[in-house]
Amino acid sequence: MSLENISCNKSFGGWHKQYRHLSTVLNCEMRFAIYLPPQVNNGEKVPVLYWLSGLTCTDENFMQKAGAQRVAAELGIAIVAPDTSPRGEAVADDSSYSLGQGAGFYLNATEQPWQAHYQMYDYIVQELPSLIEATFPVTQQRSIAGHSMGGHGALVIALRNPDQYCAVSAFSPISNPMNCPWGQTAFSAYLGNNLEHWRAYDSCELIKQTAAQPKLIKLPIRIDQGEDDSFLHTELKPEALQAAAQQADYPVQFYRHQGYDHSYYFIASFIDLHLSFHASHLKKA
Numbered sequence: 552m553s554l555e556n557i558s559c560n561k562s563f564g565g566w567h568k569q570y571r572h573l574s575t576v577l578n579c580e581m582r583f584a585i586y587l588p589p590q591v592n593n594g595e596k597v598p599v600l601y602w603l604s605g606l607t608c609t610d611e612n613f614m615q616k617a618g619a620q621r622v623a624a625e626l627g628i629a630i631v632a633p634d635t636s637p638r639g640e641a642v643a644d645d646s647s648y649s650l651g652q653g654a655g656f657y658l659n660a661t662e663q664p665w666q667a668h669y670q671m672y673d674y675i676v677q678e679l680p681s682l683i684e685a686t687f688p689v690t691q692q693r694s695i696a697g698h699s700m701g702g703h704g705a706l707v708i709a710l711r712n713p714d715q716y717c718a719v720s721a722f723s724p725i726s727n728p729m730n731c732p733w734g735q736t737a738f739s740a741y742l743g744n745n746l747e748h749w750r751a752y753d754s755c756e757l758i759k760q761t762a763a764q765p766k767l768i769k770l771p772i773r774i775d776q777g778e779d780d781s782f783l784h785t786e787l788k789p790e791a792l793q794a795a796a797q798q799a800d801y802p803v804q805f806y807r808h809q810g811y812d813h814s815y816y817f818i819a820s821f822i823d824l825h826l827s828f829h830a831s832h833l834k835k836a
């Protein structure tokens with residue numbers, strides 16, 4: 552199946568579009584959404600922010616709830632929102648919302664029954680950007696952001712591929728998945744019990760490893776966390792990431808916000824600041 556357009560809505564002078572395509576990496580049909588700002592109407596190519604959503608989400612949660620389009624239009628940034636896992640009847644699943652479909656954790660599974668489809672790391676790092684850059688009027692200037700499980704995914708992907716992204720930001724990321732119930736359940740199922748494999752998908756471990764690589768590019772990182780987030784102390788553990796960053800002398804812009812929870816009401820309140828942060832690091836072509 553080639554790329555199939557399934558919806559198109561004008562928004563702030565630009566376009567919100569949804570597409571279906573057959574992913575060779577994930578071995579199933581996938582859907583993603585793209586917001587193209589009005590600059591593309593004049594033949595301009597624009598940089599791209601990849602947004603990774605959290606548990607239970609599809610491409611629609613961010614596009615419908617974050618309110619990102621107005622500022623993305625002003626700044627001339629395209630936003631791509633992929634789904635959060637492979638999907639379909641032939642794809643393994645679990646009854647828990649934090650494992651299986653809707654919970655791909657942006658990693659490459661090595662274990663059965665997940666390995667055949669759950670290759671979200673390669674999908675986000677390789678297949679999707681290749682498809683986007685071959686199809687839409689975009690430059691190769693990329694940055695990446697996400698929420699919760701998607702914040703974990705954005706941090707891990709950027710830290711492992713610092714030459715591919717200009718900046719990374721996260722709302723309420725699962726900062727230390729090796730040491731929280733959501734992460735331990737997912738990593739055990741998808742990666743088995745080899746802790747070396749777990750470390751490759753834990754942003755705290757990846758940041759610590761940069762201390763031994765002084766020539767590595769240190770990407771601009773911004774993190775925002777609500778103080779009234781019900782997952783803060785059990786699943787998110789941002790203090791572990793702050794400690795790792797301090798230990799490795801890795802600069803992280805970290806902001807805590809009194810009264811905000813884990814929802815898209817929080818994201819919508821600060822998404823403008825994230826978009827401006829990315830715009831300041833994405834070089835225009």
Ligand SMILES: N[C@@H](CCC(=O)N[C@@H](CSC=O)C(=O)NCC(=O)O)C(=O)O
Pocket residue numbers: 604605606607608612616648698699700701813814815
């Ligand atoms: N019990 C809830 C838990 C799921 C949830 O809170 N999902 C968050 C992301 S959590 C970490 O990755 C989310 O973004 N939900 C979608 C939304 O639009 O708010 C549930 O089942 O909803």
